[in-house]
Amino acid sequence: MTVARHATRTAAFAAAYLLTFWAGGFLFLSALPVAALWLLAQTPSGRRRFDVIALATTAAVAATLNGAGPLLSLVLAATGTLPALLFAVLTERWAPGWWQGHGNRFRSLHNRLSRLAAAAALTAATSGLLQAVLIQDTFRYATLLTTFRDAAAILLLTLAARTMRRSPASPGRPASPRTPGSRGGGHLTVVR
Template sequence: MNLSRYVLRTVAFGVLYLLATVAGLATTASVSGVRVLWPAAVAGALWLVAQARFGRRNLDVIALSVLAVLAPGQSHDFLSSVVQAVPQVVPALLFAWLFDRWLPGYWLGHGDRFRRTGPALARVAGAAAVAALAGAVLQKVVDTDLAAVEVGYLFLRDATAVLLGVLVVRSVRRRPPSFSTPPPSDPPSTGRPGLTLVK
């Protein structure tokens, strides 16, 4: 794969992740700091899934981890920022790993004609649910003040968001290209081939 293309895509996903983090911080939060929406969970999961074909997931995980530590809203203490980044990175990595194992080629549309929609959707939902559960549990470990209701909301929020994010991107990518109107053809020649009419 082209290294320059990989780098550009990684930078683009990094910017998307930071923008998603800022957008999530702009939403309402509970007393414990649980946000109503957290688009960064979707951005991180899509990042690791979409970059899988380059075969450099370890570098993507490192890049995602660095951004999760340095992202806005993290603690000024570096160690605390690293701990808080764990519930952001681990679910994204877990989802990408399960996604590749349970639905190989699904992201690129390979084998879609032989794949039934129901089981495929169930596997995507299962991978999103397992990843979201891991994220909610890790968030509870990091922040012991979270109530059980908030942990449950974290699970439902991220599982639903990641599932919808994958389905939306897949539907956009599978949309057939729009056919543009063909350019106007040249007017028919009035002379014989090889001859030029002179007035």
Template sequence: MSLSRYALRTAGFGALYLAATVAGLATAESGSGVRVLWPAAVAGALWLVAQGRYGRRNLDVIALSVLAVLAPGNGGGLLHSFVQAVPQVVPALLFAWLFDRWLPGYWLGHGDRFRRLGPTLARLAAAAGVAALSGAVLHKVINTELGFGEAGYVFVRDATAVVLAVLVVRGVRKLVRSRTAPADPPARRGLTVVK
């Protein structure tokens, strides 16, 4: 992939991340600041997974970190913005790393005919769960007012959203690929003489 196309894709994922942050800020929040939905966690994870095959994940992590610091809703000064960006970036990076290790090629549909559904979903859920757990722990460390019940909600919310998003994206890609694939030629019976 050319550098210009990679930069355009990164800008697109950055815009998606900012839009997801604004959408998350529009949902209701608890007294300690936990939002009902936080699509930015999904956008960050999908960003790092989708861009991972191009070998420039370090640049994507830097871009995601900068956007997480500059994202709306991080009022309270520059240091506060840096601290609030940590639980956004670390889970996304951890998910992308585990996803690549535990399910190589799964994002692009490579090897699907050899994968069994149960173990594949278990690995996907485990990667999302570990990443969401890291995010919940980081939120609890940063926000001392956050209760354990709310931290558990953050864990379930983010893990479920990431798993569902990956399954939806793969389903849409598979549907598009099946509709654009050329039809198989009709089977021919008998012997074919080749001169």
């Protein structure tokens, strides 16, 4: 991935994060699923440090725009960035190559989904724990509800993005050519 493409994708994720953070006040949404997808989708670029800094900065700016002070902005940046980083790292460790689409033939669908669901659940639980510890006004029931909501949202958003990314009919992405001898047609060449 080129630097220009990486910067464009980073700007798009930052805009989506800011929009989700702003809409979260009205629609009971969380920006954590967007942050988790951001760091997972940018993993193949090899610029994770830059993405973590960009996400933390975006989270702090979003909190500041919503009226938080400097210290609360840093706390909200930490509670948004650290769990998202955990999700990207766990997904790459527990399902290596899943986001890029290789290695799937060696794992069953149930195995892949259970590992991704476990990573999403741990990410949401980490976010809930950080919020409960760092932000004193949170209620236990609100934290539990937020944890379940975030785990489901992370899992669903990640699966939807991966499905759209791997769809052969995506605009701007040509369908993969069939190689001779592959399933679904073609011919078999015998070499002696």
